[in-house]
Amino acid sequence: MSKILKNILAAGVMASVVGFVGSxxxxxxxxxxxxxxxxxxxxxxxxxxxxxEFKAFTATIVFSPDDLAGSSVSxxxxxxxxxxxxxxxxxxxxxxxxxxxxQWPTAQFVTKSFSEISPGKYxxxxxxxxxxVTREVTLPFDLEITGDKAEAKGEVxxxxxxxxxxxxxxxxxxxxxxxxxxEIEIEADRK
Numbered sequence: 001m002s003k004i005l006k007n008i009l010a011a012g013v014m015a016s017v018v019g020f021v022g023s024x025x026x027x028x029x030x031x032x033x034x035x036x037x038x039x040x041x042x043x044x045x046x047x048x049x050x051x052x053e054f055k056a057f058t059a060t061i062v063f064s065p066d067d068l069a070g071s072s073v074s075x076x077x078x079x080x081x082x083x084x085x086x087x088x089x090x091x092x093x094x095x096x097x098x099x100x101x102x103q104w105p106t107a108q109f110v111t112k113s114f115s116e117i118s119p120g121k122y123x124x125x126x127x128x129x130x131x132x133v134t135r136e137v138t139l140p141f142d143l144e145i146t147g148d149k150a151e152a153k154g155e156v157x158x159x160x161x162x163x164x165x166x167x168x169x170x171x172x173x174x175x176x177x178x179x180x181x182x183e184i185e186i187e188a189d190r191k
Contacts, residue, residue: 030188044177052084
């Protein structure tokens with residue numbers, strides 16, 4: 001093969017590679033609309049369900065359905081922002097027996113991977129860290145993107161005792177149930 005033909009073939013291969021890489025869709029950055037976004041939870045106390053939410057959190061979101069491998073989400077939750085509509089329960093939640101917000105003021109959710117289940121339905125595998133204990137969780141969620149706006153809704157059930165939430169007498173799940181449902185509703189704008 002002549003040197004000229006080799007150079008032409010090499011240039012063609014390089015152009016194809018550059019064209020493919022250049023056309024790959026990069027994941028988009030999103031900014032959370034804090035006024036329309038919520039992180040809520042449900043638990044049981046003496047057999048009765050109660051609900052609450054964490055009113056303060058920050059999120060870094062890079063996501064595109066066309067680039068799940070390049071997508072990532074990191075959420076930092078302010079434990080002291082808990083609100084269950086019961087001041088006694090709220091003060092207990094941040095105490096050393098429960099979340100110990102004095103020592104561990106935040107909980108963190110960091111994705112490891114995303115997969116598409118069906119159109120508009122995804123799941124995120126992530127590390128959830130509470131009280132300096134990290135466990136892997138899988139969060140299924142629905143996602144709707146319209147123009148530059150996105151809305152995600154999902155829920156995951158965790159066991160509070162897996163994270164050491166509820167020390168001493170509270171490690172017994174007879175009074176406060178072990179299962180906690182975490183629900184997210186996030187609205188965001190494309191950056």
